[in-house]
Amino acid sequence: MASIIEMPELVLDKIIEFSDLKAVLTLRQVCRDFRNFIDDLKDSKLPDSKFKQIEIISDKDEKKITFDFVGPDDSFYHFEYSETNNSRSFNGKITNMANLNIVDVAIQDLELILKFQKSNLQRLYFHLDDFQLQTESSIHTLPIKLSNMFNAFGRKIKTRELSIKTYHQSQVTPFLPIADLEALKIIDLYSLEDDMEIEIDEIVKIEQWKKAKEMNCDFHVVNLKVEDICHFSRYRVQSNTISARDLDFLKKAITSSLKFEYSWLAVNIFNVNEEIFNLWGPAYLSGSSSLWYFRIKDSEENILVIDIQQVYNHIYFDVIETRNVPNRAIVHDYNEN
Incomplete structure (x- = not known):
């Protein structure tokens, strides 16, 4: 009897087309032939996962990475990568990763799943709790490897809201450019510690900053120039001080819009x-x-x-x-x- 993988390619394409994300991921684990066939498919032939929210979280205390994907019907996919146990957990099913680098495994999984996302996200959220992690842990490499993956991905992520929660501004600038300019409306910058400061000289040069409609920042901006925020229709920002000249500039900009x-x-x-x-x-x-x-x-x-x-x-x-x-x-x- 012929193997299912020996079916005509058109038939296999149709099987994938009418399957949902979970079915395709399950099929991919059946054998190497299925995995290679699915991985080689063009993105256009894959079903739309239709996620409305994706959360990417690193935890320096637990030494783990988690990915949460929320579907339109509130379906939930939870991936957890533990450096302590060198394991991957998907919706409760744990797989030992042997000698594989857990960050690399997480990046490969994320890249694969993002291929299924065709519709716009409501929110893409990064929680990067690894800036102060000791270098003996590989999890501190997550931000740079994520940034490299997105740069090589070949397309922007269509998300209405991009949220970044971190310790340091160096983990903000690599992720703003990944958002699709047409889809992005809201930028959120959150600090993992109270009273932390941020310089936005480089951030304000990024096209996504210039095109977004709303901005929320709970870092203390040490070099705020009101010219760099007056294009937002809504904004929330903290600064050390502000001059009467700056307030009058904002008044004039707002009354003209x-x-x-x-x-x-x-x-x-x-x-x-x-x-x-x-x-x-x-x-x-x-x-x-x-x-x-x-x-x-x-x-x-x-x-x-x-x-x-x-x-x-x-x-x-x-x-x-x-x-x-x-x-x-x-x-x-x-x-x-």
Whole structure:
């Protein structure tokens, strides 16, 4: 009797086409011939995994790597790679990797699974807890090997949101460029330690930064230039300080745009009240807030409100409707100068 692998290639193509990801991965483990046939297939002939979220996590304390893939129906694929046991676990099934490098195994698995992702992700999340790992562990090589894999992958990852949680900015710049420019809308940069600082001189040069619509950063940005964030329709950022000139620049940029929605700035030091009053005139006071209202260009209904809460050193920019402006507040006309 002929082996199934001896079937015409067209028949095998159809079997793969009408299978889901789990079935293809299972088939790939049947024998070497199936594995080679599947690995040699063009991406276009593979089924769409339709994942909506992928999480890539390294854990320096446990010395392990985990990949979590969430499907549209909340189906869940969990891969775990343990350096301690030199093993791979897939949805609870454990395989010993003998003398193989566990990071290399993880990278190969990820590259294979990404070939099945045709539709857009809602979120791609990196949690890189390995920057301070001692070099005797191979897991500290994960970021650079991931970056190399994505660069060689041949296509960008179509994800609406790209989130990176790490100890250091050196693990941010390699991963922003992997996102497809058309699909990417949101960039999240999260710190694994409180009060950690980041310099964004190089980050702001990356096209994905320039094209994204929303940005959230809980690192303390030490060299913030407001010119590098004013294109976002929504942003959240922390900085050591901000000048009256920078605040006025943001006010002018926002009132000239119909795309802006909301922003939050937190600063460690804020002592520019007198300069702000000279630029914008008296504020409308409400509790701990000093509020200013400005008309937006070419809009009859929308008003920019700037809320400075000096008690907390928080500054909010928001767009409200004219009817929500307090009766005694002054609404400044649009001024492009």
